[in-house]
Structure formats: structure tokens, C-alpha cells
Amino acid sequence: MVGTVVEMIFVPGLERLRAxxxxxxxxxxxxxxxxxxxxxxxxxxxTLRWEQMALTFAAGVATQAVALRSLRIPRxxxxxxxxxxxxxxxxxxxxxxxxxxxxxxxxxxxxxVLRVQGKxxxxxxxLGVMAGLLLxxxxxxxxGQWGHDLAAAAWFVMLGGVVTGKARRxxxxxxxxxxxxxxxxxxxxxxxxxxxxxxxxLGNGALLLFAFFMISDPMTIPNHRRARLLYALIVAxxxxxxQYVLFRPNAxxxxxxxxxxxxxxxxxxxxARRFQWKPA
Amino acid sequence: xHLSSLLAVVLLVCAAPVHAFCGFYVGKADAGLFNEASQxxxxxxxxxxxxxxxxxxxxxxxEFALVVPVPEVLKRGQINVGDRxxxxxLDGYSAPRLAEYHDxxxxxxxxxxxxxxxxxxxxxSLPMQDGAIRNRSxxxxxxxxxxxxxxxxxxxxxxxxxxxxxxxxxxxxxVPTGASRALEPYIRQxxxxxxxxxxxxERAKTGLSYLRPLQxxxxxxxxxxPLRLGMxxxxxxxxxxxxxxxxxxxxxxxxxxxxxxxxxxDVPVFVRGEFNRFYKAxxxxxxxxxxxxxxxxxxxxxxxxxxxxxxDPLSPEELRQAGVxxxxxxxxxxxxxxxTRLHVRYTPATFPEDLMFQETGDRENFxxxxxxxxxxxxxxxxxxEAKPYFEAVRTRRQLExxxxxxxxxxxxxDIHGRMGIVAKAEGKWWERLWK
Numbered sequence: 001m002v003g004t005v006v007e008m009i010f011v012p013g014l015e016r017l018r019a020x021x022x023x024x025x026x027x028x029x030x031x032x033x034x035x036x037x038x039x040x041x042x043x044x045x046x047t048l049r050w051e052q053m054a055l056t057f058a059a060g061v062a063t064q065a066v067a068l069r070s071l072r073i074p075r076x077x078x079x080x081x082x083x084x085x086x087x088x089x090x091x092x093x094x095x096x097x098x099x100x101x102x103x104x105x106x107x108x109x110x111x112x113v114l115r116v117q118g119k120x121x122x123x124x125x126x127l128g129v130m131a132g133l134l135l136x137x138x139x140x141x142x143x144g145q146w147g148h149d150l151a152a153a154a155w156f157v158m159l160g161g162v163v164t165g166k167a168r169r170x171x172x173x174x175x176x177x178x179x180x181x182x183x184x185x186x187x188x189x190x191x192x193x194x195x196x197x198x199x200x201x202l203g204n205g206a207l208l209l210f211a212f213f214m215i216s217d218p219m220t221i222p223n224h225r226r227a228r229l230l231y232a233l234i235v236a237x238x239x240x241x242x243q244y245v246l247f248r249p250n251a252x253x254x255x256x257x258x259x260x261x262x263x264x265x266x267x268x269x270x271x272a273r274r275f276q277w278k279p280a
Numbered sequence: 281x282h283l284s285s286l287l288a289v290v291l292l293v294c295a296a297p298v299h300a301f302c303g304f305y306v307g308k309a310d311a312g313l314f315n316e317a318s319q320x321x322x323x324x325x326x327x328x329x330x331x332x333x334x335x336x337x338x339x340x341x342x343e344f345a346l347v348v349p350v351p352e353v354l355k356r357g358q359i360n361v362g363d364r365x366x367x368x369x370l371d372g373y374s375a376p377r378l379a380e381y382h383d384x385x386x387x388x389x390x391x392x393x394x395x396x397x398x399x400x401x402x403x404x405s406l407p408m409q410d411g412a413i414r415n416r417s418x419x420x421x422x423x424x425x426x427x428x429x430x431x432x433x434x435x436x437x438x439x440x441x442x443x444x445x446x447x448x449x450x451x452x453x454x455v456p457t458g459a460s461r462a463l464e465p466y467i468r469q470x471x472x473x474x475x476x477x478x479x480x481x482e483r484a485k486t487g488l489s490y491l492r493p494l495q496x497x498x499x500x501x502x503x504x505x506p507l508r509l510g511m512x513x514x515x516x517x518x519x520x521x522x523x524x525x526x527x528x529x530x531x532x533x534x535x536x537x538x539x540x541x542x543x544x545x546d547v548p549v550f551v552r553g554e555f556n557r558f559y560k561a562x563x564x565x566x567x568x569x570x571x572x573x574x575x576x577x578x579x580x581x582x583x584x585x586x587x588x589x590x591x592d593p594l595s596p597e598e599l600r601q602a603g604v605x606x607x608x609x610x611x612x613x614x615x616x617x618x619x620t621r622l623h624v625r626y627t628p629a630t631f632p633e634d635l636m637f638q639e640t641g642d643r644e645n646f647x648x649x650x651x652x653x654x655x656x657x658x659x660x661x662x663x664x665e666a667k668p669y670f671e672a673v674r675t676r677r678q679l680e681x682x683x684x685x686x687x688x689x690x691x692x693x694d695i696h697g698r699m700g701i702v703a704k705a706e707g708k709w710w711e712r713l714w715k
Contacts, residue, residue: 045539045641095644109441140529142639147537192441192464194508196632200535249638250536257388 006053011234026079033086033213038089040090044145052100053089059101060085063108071112080124080219081108087213091253095138102136103128116264119274123220125254130257133250154205169275172228179236180207187244208235210252222263224270231266235259317519318510319367321493323603324503324639325527330603331505332495334367341478344491345453347509349466351500353423353435359474360495361429367493370523372591373649374579376543376559376648378552379588383656386669399436414450418443423472429492430483436473438463444473453477462509495603503637511628515553516573518627524613524620525604530642531620535633538575538622541566541650542687548680548699552652561688567625575635580646588649618643653680670709677701 037053040046064081066074082088084107092103107128111120114127132139146154181202188198201207215221217236222228239255321332337344415422419439426433438444441460444467448455453475466473476494486492505522524531532538540561551558566576583593594602596609603616624635655673660666681699685692696702 044537093640093642095642138529138636138641138643140642142532142538142640143534143638144532144537191468192461194632196629200632204535247503247636249636 019256021102026083028248029083029213030086033083035091037086037090039212040145043204044147046145047142048089049097051097052094055097055101056088056104057082057085060104060108061104067109067112084108084124084128088128090209091125091129091141092132092144093140094132094136099132099136103132106131106171117267119263119267121213121220121263122260123217126214126253126256126260129253131152135251141253143204143206143250143252146209148200148203148205154203154208169218169221170212170216170226171225172221172232173211175229175232176215176236177207177211179233180211180239183236183240193235206252210256212253214252215256218275220260220271221245222266222270223274224272227266227270227272230261231262233242233263281670310357317521319371319521320505320524321495321523322372322505322637323366323525323604323605324531324637325357325606326495327499327501328605329500329503330605332362332363332366332493332603335491337491340412340482341480341491344454344455344478345448346474346476346494347448347453347455347459348496349462349471349497349506349509350435350474350498351496351502353437353472354430354474354496354498355424356426356428358497359426359428359433360497361431362493362495363601363622364492366491366594366598367523369591369594369598369619370619371521373586373589373593374523374581374585374619374647375590376541376650376652377588377590377650377672378555378579380549380654382554383669383673385656385658386665387663392506406499415447418447420444420447428494429477430479430486430488431476431494432479433474436475437470438467438473441467448475462511462711466506466509466707497603497605502694503639505635505637507624507626507631507635510631511631512625516627517625520622521626522622522624523602524622524637525583525599525602525617526620526639527606527616528618528643529640530577530618530646531622531637531639531643532577533575533622534636534638536575536631536635537570539570540577540578540646541623541648543646543650545687546651546653546676546680547684547687548677548695549652549654550698551650551684553690555650558650558684560574561686561690563623563625565687565689572625572627572630577620577646578623578624578648579593579619580642580644581619583617583619610711626672632653 041048059248061078062082064078068076085104088100088107092100107131110122110127113126114121129141133141167223181198185198185200187193188195215232222231235255238259239251242254244250248254282339283318305576306598321330323330331348332559333346333348334347335344420443421437422434423437424435436444436447437446440465445464448459458602463473474496478491483491505520507520510518547558563576568572583599586593596607599617600609607617624631653676655677656669658666660670676703677699681692681701684690
């Protein structure tokens, strides 16, 4: 009942709002990532230098340009490359200048090289970060960098993003959050920990960012809805194992990186049409 | 030191590679400044961990008890009573510091310009056999007992937290009420408990008026500090200073935000006389500003050098005593040890989880250093260059006052008063409108 009333009030307004907005959800993603990065740099004292950001974008866009030209791919555009560069700037930390552009080149290059069944395999930002962590010295990620005092604001921003950008496949985000937080809650209850431990995890900016901007990348998740939900469950369980059984840091990016090879397999088991970005 | 030779050294040091801070060490604010601050040395490489805990315990020795969750039943050889001096050495080496510079005569234009340029180029950011049955009914197993130095140590495993709490109380340990809730999560993770109390006879033998730090070495996949147990009877915010020693990179928390304290700023020269008061106010202000939700980095440096040095780096022997197991004093060459000094002001509400850490790939040195710049004290009008110099000094002093006020929360007018800056009387905007 209440739901219907809410829908009657809000849905027409939202539809009208959407009609006036660009069709390509990536434009919104860029806006959100840009505001998150600005917020991080200005208020969260990220250990990120502007030169590193500039080099990330320069290398990322250049790689995209070279690949599009040499492979003669028409109309693929630069939006996805820009998103990857934002992701790398937000996540990756290094004490040298050359790590960021190199990671951006690897990340975007991978889209054209590592392809299975007509889709690129890895989420480029995830692969870029992992390449940095595994191959490049002086590289790290700071999972605690967002702190917890902005939790409410972070949820609000993310939800705003979901409402306006319906084009994406958010089912995977919700399923992942439900599974991951469900397992965290179960652990808190099983161990008899202070319930605030759960609240503390709920306010983890890195978790929200991962759920809404990394695992939700429609190009690198299974095409079929059922496969996507199963995939979200597997990634969440893997991340919990990494974090609370192995006690190793950066569980989320590791889980996604190591579970990604399952995507072609899941696509084979459940067949469905491939995702296409609507042009802006 | 004579002024000109002082300057020469400044130039020399400033010409050193990037990220080397330059300046002269004149004062430090050590950990003793913060009442009730616990100090811990955490040494970690792979899964190998050595923890040293310094007790600032002031009460009756008979009432002292320390309970630490540990991942395994520690053998006698894994426990040691260390030397408090090692904490003092680490503290002295990594303490927040002041550096000072003296301006050159502005009429000596060429040297002055050169100095300015160099300055600009400098980096900006810079026992109990009889009780066996009772123990069983409480679910507590005494896994091992040792007497090490002035401590009687018991390693316990427990099935229920209230059983453990009862056991501790029955065996004469002073445990705060409500401890069982805090102990429960550790029991369910099948951790053991390292429990220490003071052996009065052994303590008398040491002839010391204080308790020496306890050290233990073990292997664990968890890179963490069990912060939560200490909060059971906490009233206000508590301070923890952790000296974390690793092989390669800076250490930060993975479940709390880790930030560097604002540092490498110019502050008024009067701070020299009251650096301790200044640093205490600064830390209070910054901790409040972050709502006691963050871990502050006070220092990160390769332990083989320092610049400016608040104290000499630790010798290989001292590092070994601190628990740095990969250092072999007999080997001659100095293997790497990186020191991250973390300072946390926490409350039960803002730190609901134990502190988890990771070693990052970051190798960029950092220190909390504050800079004093002494103005040249000569005649105001000997040469044309003097006038702009004195104007620049006035602007600089205003800026130093504003920085100090922002860092510490001190009243700006009071700071101006201390610095002898006469504030211009600012009237209302309309007072001069029709005059």
C-alpha cells in the first residue's frame, strides 16, 4: 500500500527526470566517480598526487585511442576508459609516478587482449589494481582510506546513483552486499562481538564503492540474471574467506580478480544476450 | 654554532635528494607527554610476530594483571622480559620534533636569493594443581605456567568467558567487571590467553621501581593489536602509541582510516620554549577534529638514518632487543628495518573492532616536524633589499600565527600577543563610510 503511494508520487517524477538525462549510464558513473575522487582528495587526504592522476588519464586515454585505431573499432568511444582511470585514481596508491600510467595501460589494454566469447574478461580497474599490487613495487591500496564517519552520506550518494542510472545491472550489487554483509553479521553473532562491529563494516566506503562501481560492471559479469546472482554469492563468500579465514587485506579486489575466470563458465551454463551500452 | 657556518650546513643539507627533510633538531615531544598512553612494539615479517608491551602501571604491584589473547600456547622460550630503555630509544628516535632556521642578512642579496630558491625546491610535505577440578567446571585449562623475570605467567584456554572471568577472579587477578563480554569473541576464535601478574619476590630481586616490558614471539596470520580488551573499564579516550617494525614499507590500518598528522609547517618561534604544550594541544585538536576515529601516523622512516635526528637510530643490538628477529648484530651489514610510529586516541564507541594492519608498498619517509624561522635582526633601512624583506617577515609571522591557531585551537589574539604582533583595530565597515 505504502509502496504504491510512494511509487505514484515518485515514479512519474523520476521518469521525467530520466527522460531529460543522457541515456548512457556511464556519463553518470563518471560524474559520481569524479565527485568521489574530489571528495577523497579534498577531505580524506588521499596519498595521491595530481601528477599521478594526470598520468593515469593520459596513459589510459592514449591506450584506448591506439587500440581503437589499430583494431579499427568504430564508435566505441572513451567513456569506459575514463571510468577505469577514475577507478584507478581512487583505488591505487604508489610512491612513484610511473606506477599509475603503467597500471592504466595494462588495465585498458587488457580489454582488447583478454577476451572470451566476445567479451573482455576482467574489469579493467580491478585488473589494473591487481597488476600494480602483484607486479609493481611501491604499490598498495588503502582499504581504510574512506573512514567511517561519512557512511550515511556514502549510502545516500550510491543510492542516488542507482536511482538515476537504471541502465546498469544493479542486481549483482544488491546480491553481493546482502551476501557479504549477511556473512559479516553471522560472524559477529557467532563470535559474540559487539554489534557495532557490524555497523562499522556497513559504513566501509571501500565496500560500497566495490559493490556499486566495480562488481557491477555489466561487461564483465555473467549475462544471465541467475548466473549473476550466483556469481555475486561466490565473490562474497570468497571475500569473507580471504578476510576472516586467511586474515589477508584487500579481500574485495582479490575475490573479484580470482573469481572472474568463472564468468565465461557461467555464461555457458546460462545463456543470455550480452549487455550493450546505450550510446550517449 | 656561528651563523654563517649554520647557514652553510642548511644549504648543504637542503641540496640532498628529494624527500630528505632539512633542519636542525631542537626539541621533541615524547610519549611520556600523554598520560595513560600504552606503548607497544609490534615487529612483523610474514606470519612471524613479536609484541612488546610497556606498562605504565602506577598502582600496587600485587594488583597488576595483564591479559592478552594469543594464537597458541606459548612456550617458555617465546616469552621474555625486556628492557624499558628500548621503548625510550624508539620513542626518542621517532618523536615529533622542531627544526629551526635562521634568516640571512637580506642585504647579502645573492646568498639570500640562493637560499630562497633552495628552500622552495625543498620538499613541501615533508599454577594450580589442586584446582584442576574447579578449573574443569569453569571450562578453563591451564596450558602452561612460567615465571619470567618479575612476572608469573599462565597460558590459559577457556570454553566460556564467564568461566574465565570467574577463574581469574578466584585466582587473585584484578579483572574489571564486564570483562567476560570482551573476552567472549576471543574464546570463540579459539585463542589462548596470556595472563601475567607480578611475582613480589622476583620483583624485589630486580631492584627496579617499575615493571619491565613483557615480550612474546609467535606466528599468526593476523597482523593486529587486540585493542578491545583494554577498553573494558575505559572512562575517557585512551592513547596508544605503536612502534611497528617491518622490513619494507609503511604500516597502516586496514579497518580504520590512517592519516598523517599535519606537519612540516612554520610555527612562531616562541613554540621553542613550550614544544610539549604545543604538541599536546595539536594532537588533542586533531584527534577531536577527526572524532577519535582515525589512526595517526607520527613517523615513518628507514631505521638506518634520520634527518634531523631527534635521537640516534637504534643499533643492531637494540633492534634485536626490540624483537627485530631478522637483524643479526654479528653479521656486520645492517639489514633493513622500517619504523612506523602510529598514535591512536580511541574510545569504545569509535573503535568497535580490534586494530588490523597491513604493510603497504609505501617507502616515502614522513616525520611530524615543525619549523621555526628566526628573522634576521638587523637594521630596517641599511639597503633597498631590507624593506621588502621585513615586509615578507611580517606577512610570514601573521601566517605562522594563523597556522598555530589552526593546528592547536589556541586563540589567535593570544598568539598575536605572545608574538608581539599589534593587531590593527578593525572597526565596523560603516564607521568610515561618511567620513
